[in-house]
Amino acid sequence: LDIGKYPELVQEYVLQKLVKDFPEKYKEVVRKSDLASTTLAPLMFRWPWNLFSGQVSKGNVTVAGDAMHPMTPDIAQGGCSALEDAVVLARNLGEALQKDGKIEFDKNAIEEGLKKYVKERRLRTAGLITGAFLSGWIQGNPV
Secondary structure, eight states: OOGGGOHHHHHHHIIIIISTTSOHHHHHHHHTSOGGGOOOOOOOOOOTTHHHHSOOEETTEEOOGGGTOOOOGGGSOHHHHHHHHHHHHHHHHHHHHEETTEEOOOHHHHHHHHHHHHHHHHHHHHHHHHHHHHHHHHHHSOO
8 A cells, every 4th residue: 555645544644653642733733734735755765875886967967956865854954965966066067158258058068067066966965865874773773
């Protein structure tokens, strides 16, 4: 059974398992949630070494955000790292497209800009993925 396809079941699960010990006012928020806007998706994880050995850019196409570095929410850095991706990607593409103060759309320059973006983001995001995984593992497996 794919519970994600049945928002009523998701709501029931949350009320019975996840917030059962919460104060009533929080449970009421769950009860009054608009089920039409409720979604459930599994957490995704990419081993950090896949960022170094895998291909996240090809030609003039690349990935960013969760497509590049899905991570568990344990250190709350997924959204922030996606915003960082946007800034680094924009900067590298901007530099690649500028020639003598003018913008020129050169396919090779775009490819090089994307390669620079990937190179710059790999180490940072691998560290975040590792930190999130370890944090979750420690919290979920007390000594």
